[in-house]
Amino acid sequence: MHSPTNTALPEPLLALDHIDTFYGAIQVHFDLSLEVGRGEIVCLLGGNASGKSTTMKIILGQVQPKGGTVTFAGEAITGLATPKIIRRGVGSVPEARRLFGAMTVRENLLMGAYLRSDRATVAEDLERTLDLFPRVKQRLDQRAGTLSGGEQQMVAMARALMGRPKLICMDEPTMGLSPLYVERVLELVRDINRAGTTIFMVEQNASLALQIAHRGYVLQTGRVVLTGSAQELLMDPGIRDAYLGGEQAA
Amino acid sequence: MSSWFDYTINGLVVGNIYALLAVGLALIFGVSHLINFAQGSVYSVGAYVGLVCITYLNTPLPLTIAIVLASCGLLGILIERIGLRPLQGRTRIAPLLATIGISLVLDQIVQLVFSAQPRALPSQVPDWRFVIGGGSIGALDLLIAAIGLASAAVLFAFLRFTKLGWAVRATAQDREAAQQMGVDVDRVDSAVFAIASALGGLSGLLVGMYYNNISPAMSFQATLKGIVAQVIGGVGNVPGAIFGSLFLGLTESYGIALFGTSYRNLFAFVILILVLISWPNGLFGGRRSLPPEPLTGTFIAPSRPVLLPFWLVVALVATGLLLPVVVTSPYVIQTLSNAWLYGMLALSLTLVAGTAGQISLGHAALLAIGGYASALLALDLGLSVLVAIPLAGLITGLIGTLLVYPAFGLRGHYVAIATLGIGEIVSLVILNWESLTRGPIGITGIPPLAIGKHDFYSAPAVYWLTFAVLVGLALLQRRLLRSPLGRTLRAIRDDDVAARTYGINPNRYKGLAFAFSGFVAGVSGAITAHLYSYINFETFTSQISVLALTMAILGGLGNVFGAIAAAIALVGLPEIFRVASDYRMLIYGLALLLLIRFRPQGLFGTV
Ligand SMILES: Nc1ncnc2c1ncn2[C@@H]1O[C@H](COP(=O)(O)OP(=O)(O)OP(=O)(O)O)[C@@H](O)[C@H]1O
Numbered sequence A: 001m002h003s004p005t006n007t008a009l010p011e012p013l014l015a016l017d018h019i020d021t022f023y024g025a026i027q028v029h030f031d032l033s034l035e036v037g038r039g040e041i042v043c044l045l046g047g048n049a050s051g052k053s054t055t056m057k058i059i060l061g062q063v064q065p066k067g068g069t070v071t072f073a074g075e076a077i078t079g080l081a082t083p084k085i086i087r088r089g090v091g092s093v094p095e096a097r098r099l100f101g102a103m104t105v106r107e108n109l110l111m112g113a114y115l116r117s118d119r120a121t122v123a124e125d126l127e128r129t130l131d132l133f134p135r136v137k138q139r140l141d142q143r144a145g146t147l148s149g150g151e152q153q154m155v156a157m158a159r160a161l162m163g164r165p166k167l168i169c170m171d172e173p174t175m176g177l178s179p180l181y182v183e184r185v186l187e188l189v190r191d192i193n194r195a196g197t198t199i200f201m202v203e204q205n206a207s208l209a210l211q212i213a214h215r216g217y218v219l220q221t222g223r224v225v226l227t228g229s230a231q232e233l234l235m236d237p238g239i240r241d242a243y244l245g246g247e248q249a250a
Numbered sequence B: 001m002s003s004w005f006d007y008t009i010n011g012l013v014v015g016n017i018y019a020l021l022a023v024g025l026a027l028i029f030g031v032s033h034l035i036n037f038a039q040g041s042v043y044s045v046g047a048y049v050g051l052v053c054i055t056y057l058n059t060p061l062p063l064t065i066a067i068v069l070a071s072c073g074l075l076g077i078l079i080e081r082i083g084l085r086p087l088q089g090r091t092r093i094a095p096l097l098a099t100i101g102i103s104l105v106l107d108q109i110v111q112l113v114f115s116a117q118p119r120a121l122p123s124q125v126p127d128w129r130f131v132i133g134g135g136s137i138g139a140l141d142l143l144i145a146a147i148g149l150a151s152a153a154v155l156f157a158f159l160r161f162t163k164l165g166w167a168v169r170a171t172a173q174d175r176e177a178a179q180q181m182g183v184d185v186d187r188v189d190s191a192v193f194a195i196a197s198a199l200g201g202l203s204g205l206l207v208g209m210y211y212n213n214i215s216p217a218m219s220f221q222a223t224l225k226g227i228v229a230q231v232i233g234g235v236g237n238v239p240g241a242i243f244g245s246l247f248l249g250l251t252e253s254y255g256i257a258l259f260g261t262s263y264r265n266l267f268a269f270v271i272l273i274l275v276l277i278s279w280p281n282g283l284f285g286g287r288r289s290l291p292p293e294p295l296t297g298t299f300i301a302p303s304r305p306v307l308l309p310f311w312l313v314v315a316l317v318a319t320g321l322l323l324p325v326v327v328t329s330p331y332v333i334q335t336l337s338n339a340w341l342y343g344m345l346a347l348s349l350t351l352v353a354g355t356a357g358q359i360s361l362g363h364a365a366l367l368a369i370g371g372y373a374s375a376l377l378a379l380d381l382g383l384s385v386l387v388a389i390p391l392a393g394l395i396t397g398l399i400g401t402l403l404v405y406p407a408f409g410l411r412g413h414y415v416a417i418a419t420l421g422i423g424e425i426v427s428l429v430i431l432n433w434e435s436l437t438r439g440p441i442g443i444t445g446i447p448p449l450a451i452g453k454h455d456f457y458s459a460p461a462v463y464w465l466t467f468a469v470l471v472g473l474a475l476l477q478r479r480l481l482r483s484p485l486g487r488t489l490r491a492i493r494d495d496d497v498a499a500r501t502y503g504i505n506p507n508r509y510k511g512l513a514f515a516f517s518g519f520v521a522g523v524s525g526a527i528t529a530h531l532y533s534y535i536n537f538e539t540f541t542s543q544i545s546v547l548a549l550t551m552a553i554l555g556g557l558g559n560v561f562g563a564i565a566a567a568i569a570l571v572g573l574p575e576i577f578r579v580a581s582d583y584r585m586l587i588y589g590l591a592l593l594l595l596i597r598f599r600p601q602g603l604f605g606t607v
């Protein structure tokens, strides 16, 4: 395993190069480029409608860019169907969690392993993942829709782990959680990362994300306007005004 | 006299047959949020595949069932692939209309191959009957019950224990999230259509054996019954669909016991409307909020309507007026008169479906109300035809609005289903209210069109009258659309929540739209009645409703000129070129499909 470093390694795990994305006539990404090195936690910061979630959809192949390429583990994955991309080792924690509310927690977790056919190891992974999330373990046979927001976030993260991904993309994992749960989530993200999974995290709340991230990109109306290490970004006066000030408001 | 026991058995058997239809509808709605109007067509295909197997191939029963399941399953995959997958991402009403188009095409093909005559479908089950108490139960009854139970069990196991079943459930709950787990949602769509169609086909086979009678006309009623059962059980709810079906089957059976056969469908549709309005999640659904059904009018593909210059309008009207002078063929003139009558219907529907965004599938009922009103006013009250026709228009506006009023709170698909049900109720009331409507016999001897003492027998006279009325109504409607009223209607269509926050009461405006629309359609129906001199409850069939919708879409929803042009294109042209009537529904179906796919804004653009 690579140890986390502050600079991207020569061959990044994920690279977006010169991405232009459109919804109909409206352009969402303008020449967007970013890299996520193996073992890193990289966050993508930006306000509402800046194109953060769309970036995740580009990586997962749910939206196709008009121009540019996406490279994962050294191979181009632009234009591949979502299941193929996931098979290569991309997992996701979608915006607003998006659990399958009428299915049990166990079924939700197993859906995370949907593309795996190795039943025995899936069962092992389920046990191992549950050890990380003791609260989830108590609720295995409850309908996911009846869990609290914080518990749902845990399930969503556990579900992502069940696919044994190399990279997990998370879309605003702390959104709408109480401060206590925000701390738990950030800790868990760090733990997951330490155990060897690379993290790409989309966040509005810069001060939170930068607590655990190694590096960050700042997205403004579809353009990367700033990038650097977490420390550099925390020090940056622009980002202090634009995002860290927003923490009180949030 | 049959016993209550027999009625119960019959109700349960019919309920099982409905369940096979409704479960598929529920699965499809769950996954694609779509009411599949082609379900009944697949059901009739299933019956005819069974016919071929049994009478020509002499297959044994298990093989017959297997062939029906396989061929209808394949048909389902085909329907999803050709008709629906290309419409992904469009508004939900688009695939709904596509399934209507597909059903027209399938029904017509069945009719072309097997003719419209009913056929006997011999049962392959021995004719044993077991006497129990005061009644008896047949081997076929037991077989149908067993197939119903077995299908439910297999479906349950599939959803619960197979990977694809999990994918179906996950996709039904959150399509995008399922995709992010690696589910191939296209494959899920395919699978769901295959299952729904296989079960629907099986249902057709069983019903054919049960009544020993199949015909292409069975398709539409089957779709309706499946939808009713599904609505009773909660749209998209699979176990609910089974309960709803049994409930419907039993209610119908007891209803027949108490009131007679002609009331059967009336029960179904009254229940439909009651449930839609009072228990929108179904009788067995929880208090869950409805599945999101956003935006009533979003089928309206935004576009720029083609604006006709004033001189062109004048020129067209002048051409229309002078045509009978130039064209001497009475056949052509009659055909065009017919097109003008349909043009009024299209005007009426384009206002409601286009401008007000309420997709109505029961518009033929307005013709029927107008036709009956005018005929009865003239015959029973002795009013002159000239007075009876506009009066019938007013009556239709009033009755039509009152009938639809309870459904004003509904949106999107639910409006389409409710109007469909209301339309069926109207024709069943006409059938059963003998003291007023003369029941199944219909009304004969309706006085011809006349002004004073001058009867309008000649083709040009009828032509001029219909043309003048059409132009008058069209101008009135155009006026209305440009007034603040028209703007308000469009505002409600585009966003009724926002409209409400501006203090607009959407129901009042929907009421006005339906009233005007009812008047226009009522006048058309009234003129038709006097032209035909004979009408009955089947004169204005639900096929006319579908045709009207096709016209409104072809012209561009909300577009007044487009509606008239579409009436000429769809009614006038096939007639003038003497397309055999067998092919006409095929043409309408294909036209609808192609339009939705390639030109949802219609020929002249939506307004
Ligand atoms: N399916 C879609 N069709 C059309 N436009 C879309 C679609 N999805 C997103 N957009 C638009 O693209 C822009 C970027 O959306 P995106 O969801 O990527 O923003 P975001 O940065 O994640 O915002 P938020 O912080 O609110 O989640 C927005 O203006 C949004 O309205």
Ligand SMILES: [Mg+2]
Pocket: A052, A053, A054, A095, A171
């Ligand atoms: Mg977002």
